[in-house]
Amino acid sequence: MLQLGVNIDHVATLRQARYKAGHEGMTPEPDPVAAAAEVEAAGAHGITVHLREDRRHIQDADVQTLRKTIRTRMNLEMADVPEIVAIAEALKPDEVCIVPERRAEVTTEGGLNVAGKSLPRTIARLRKAGIVVSLFIAPDLKQVRASAAAGAQFIELHTGAYANARNKSLELKRLVAAAELAHELGLRVNAGHGLTYQNVSGIFPVPHLETLNIGHSIVSRAVFVGLRQALTEMLAAMKGYPG
Numbered sequence: 001m002l003q004l005g006v007n008i009d010h011v012a013t014l015r016q017a018r019y020k021a022g023h024e025g026m027t028p029e030p031d032p033v034a035a036a037a038e039v040e041a042a043g044a045h046g047i048t049v050h051l052r053e054d055r056r057h058i059q060d061a062d063v064q065t066l067r068k069t070i071r072t073r074m075n076l077e078m079a080d081v082p083e084i085v086a087i088a089e090a091l092k093p094d095e096v097c098i099v100p101e102r103r104a105e106v107t108t109e110g111g112l113n114v115a116g117k118s119l120p121r122t123i124a125r126l127r128k129a130g131i132v133v134s135l136f137i138a139p140d141l142k143q144v145r146a147s148a149a150a151g152a153q154f155i156e157l158h159t160g161a162y163a164n165a166r167n168k169s170l171e172l173k174r175l176v177a178a179a180e181l182a183h184e185l186g187l188r189v190n191a192g193h194g195l196t197y198q199n200v201s202g203i204f205p206v207p208h209l210e211t212l213n214i215g216h217s218i219v220s221r222a223v224f225v226g227l228r229q230a231l232t233e234m235l236a237a238m239k240g241y242p243g
């Protein structure tokens with residue numbers, strides 16, 4: 001069954017729009033920890049958070065509390081930078097997904113360029129700490145091969161280009177080819193970014209998918225119907241994946 005990891009960064013973005021250091025008299029709301037509990041109660045299979053270097057949404061205190069409260073799986077998205085690698089090593093989330101990070105971006109825009117010396121070392125270090133390691137890559141066969149060579153267990157296929165494309169068939173073909181090659185190379189496959197209630201069933205032809213990480217669409221829907229109902233609707237939209 002295709003699993004759903006819920007990205008709750010967007011809940012923290014709303015909180016950070018108002019709550020700052022020096023505003024301790026304010027209630028820091030909405031609370032991403034409460035949001036995680038709510039989506040888990042509605043059937044989410046995992047919780048995803050991105051501790052960015054610039055701490056623009058999720059804060060250090062959030063990940064520490066979430067590590068204790070998450071009952072499903074904690075997936076920490078992170079850049080391959082020494083400060084955050086050390087935090088992950090001590091925190092021991094169930095999984096990390098290594099992503100590229102640029103300060104000026106609105107969200108994670110591209111996939112990782114896996115070539116390079118630091119990544120295999122970081123992957124080995126995190127795996128030694130008992131953490132499952134995934135790499136967030138574009139559906140590019142070169143990056144899939146490099147991910148296997150670097151020692152990752154999973155890739156997360158970046159579905160942003162698929163989501164943004166008016167004509168989705170070319171992007172879908174790239175996702176299918178990347179998932180097939182990953183599977184052949186012994187990698188497990190997740191996907192995410194830009195998936196919505198409307199476009200999620202369009203990726204059903206992509207084989208070997210285990211988890212979809214979805215955030216913005218679910219949190220947007222929750223503004224109108226609440227997190228539990230938004231979750232139920234996304235789980236229903238994901239039903240029918242042939243896996």
Ligand code: PXP
Pocket residue numbers: 007009050077097099107108136156191192193194195213214215216217
């Ligand atoms: N997966 C990764 C690696 C991401 O960086 C993000 C965005 O934070 C997501 C999934 C979820 O994307 P969205 O919020 O567009 O559903």
